[in-house]
Amino acid sequence: MQVCEVHSGDGPIILGQPHGGTHVPDAIAARLNDTGRGLADTDWHITRLYDGLLPDVTVVKSNIHRYVIDANRDPAGASLYPGQNTTTLVPLTDFDGRPIWNEGQNPSQEEIEARRQAYHAPYHDALAQELARVQARHGVAILFDCHSIRSNIPFLFDGELPVFNTGTNNGETCAAVIEQAVHGVAETSREPTVLNGRFKGGWTTRNYGHPDLGMHAIQMEIAQRAYMHETPPWDWSAGRAATIRPYLQNMLDALSKLALSGVLTSKKGKS
Numbered sequence: 001m002q003v004c005e006v007h008s009g010d011g012p013i014i015l016g017q018p019h020g021g022t023h024v025p026d027a028i029a030a031r032l033n034d035t036g037r038g039l040a041d042t043d044w045h046i047t048r049l050y051d052g053l054l055p056d057v058t059v060v061k062s063n064i065h066r067y068v069i070d071a072n073r074d075p076a077g078a079s080l081y082p083g084q085n086t087t088t089l090v091p092l093t094d095f096d097g098r099p100i101w102n103e104g105q106n107p108s109q110e111e112i113e114a115r116r117q118a119y120h121a122p123y124h125d126a127l128a129q130e131l132a133r134v135q136a137r138h139g140v141a142i143l144f145d146c147h148s149i150r151s152n153i154p155f156l157f158d159g160e161l162p163v164f165n166t167g168t169n170n171g172e173t174c175a176a177v178i179e180q181a182v183h184g185v186a187e188t189s190r191e192p193t194v195l196n197g198r199f200k201g202g203w204t205t206r207n208y209g210h211p212d213l214g215m216h217a218i219q220m221e222i223a224q225r226a227y228m229h230e231t232p233p234w235d236w237s238a239g240r241a242a243t244i245r246p247y248l249q250n251m252l253d254a255l256s257k258l259a260l261s262g263v264l265t266s267k268k269g270k271s
Helices: 046-050 109-138 176-188 203-208 238-261
Strands: 004-007 013-017 058-062 141-149 164-167 193-195 215-223
Touching: 004 109, 013 046, 013 109, 013 238, 046 058, 046 141, 046 238, 058 109, 109 141, 109 203, 141 203, 141 238, 164 176, 176 193, 176 215, 176 238, 203 215, 215 238
Parallel strands: 013 058, 013 141, 141 215, 164 193
Antiparallel strands: 004 058, 164 215
16 A cells, blocks of 8 residues: 555646545554544545546645544644644544544554654655645645545534635735635635634645745645535535535636746735
8 A cells, every 4th residue: 555646747736635545554453443443534535526626736645544643733743723622643532532542552652653754754755745846847836735524523613614614824824815816716605614714724734835935835624515425434425526626626727827827926926
């Protein structure tokens, strides 16, 4: 099993997909309890959701499940959302706060470091390499980090999550025109949408988003009700997906046009 897969395109956009993988090595799977083995916190069907929306796009996706190690967490273990419930670099609970490991089987610090080297680092090495390649070709690179999550998770947030949750760490990880373009398309959908709400962008977005250096990053967290069924077996809904995919396509088209227009290398584009 490959840790991650890369499809290298010629365009200026990179799709990051850290949470769509479902592979758990056998030795690790044996230590998960019934809750953990359910893999409920997967970004189900995320690759399928974005497939074919933009020609020449680059895709970097992890095949490893987030319960093995979370590729969108700070490798040093720092919390992305201090004071709020969240999961750690190697999660000990699911999104509902329930333990996922058999009693006495929580990973040690030594094991977490081994998993970081084996699974977290290769994904980010591949992502960084593709970002550098794209920027060398176009003078700019835009990382669109693709995520999805169940609509109702009281442990993490109150009420029902909006369908489109755009995150730029309060405008720090990309040019203002990128944030405006993506959020603007979301608003045309007439679906509930929010900018920098509960999900402001994970470690990936914050780590790679350096707009003054021509490297832009934005996270899209989609409520899973928009394209699938939110209960096991987590089936894809062709009808729902057909409704939501055009808006994702419009977002990616808008970003590609911005990147190719040269506006992102101007002072105005960096504001």
